[in-house]
Amino acid sequence: MFFAGEDELNPEAEIVFYIDDDGDYVIEHTEVQDSLKGQGAGSQLVDTMVEFAKQEDKKITANCPFAKSVIEKNDEYKQMLK
Numbered sequence: 001m002f003f004a005g006e007d008e009l010n011p012e013a014e015i016v017f018y019i020d021d022d023g024d025y026v027i028e029h030t031e032v033q034d035s036l037k038g039q040g041a042g043s044q045l046v047d048t049m050v051e052f053a054k055q056e057d058k059k060i061t062a063n064c065p066f067a068k069s070v071i072e073k074n075d076e077y078k079q080m081l082k
Contacts, residue, residue, distance in 0.1 A: 012032070012033045012035060012036050012041070013030075013031065013032040013033065013036050013041040013042060013045055014029075014030070014031055014045070015027060015029070015030045015042075015045040015046065015048070015049055015064075015067065016028045016029040016030075017049065020061065022059075022082075023058060024053075024058045024059040024060065024061065024082055025049065025052075025053050025058055025059070025060050025061070026060075026061045026062075026063060027046075027049060027060060027061070027062045027063060027064045027067040027068075028063050028064060029064050030042050030045060030046065030064045030066045030067050042066055042070075043070050046066075046067045046070040046071065047070075049067070050071065050077050050080055053080055054080065059080060059081065059082035060080045060081055060082060061081070061082045062081065
């Protein structure tokens with residue numbers, strides 16, 4: 001999980017993922033609290049996830065509709081989809 005805020009147990013924004021059987025990343029959920037909505041926090045979390053996957057030479061499956069939308073709008077990011 002990547003998150004924004006000071007408390008991992010109660011983050012202001014988070015992206016939840018797991019590693020699949022192939023060792024690639026599956027984004028399950030992206031959530032942003034009202035205090036950060038409209039400020040790009042969710043997109044920044046997806047950006048962080050994509051960069052992390054690139055560094056690890058992994059692919060991404062985006063089960064989260066928001067994350068999938070962000071990734072599909074960026075040609076470079078689309079290449080990361082499994």
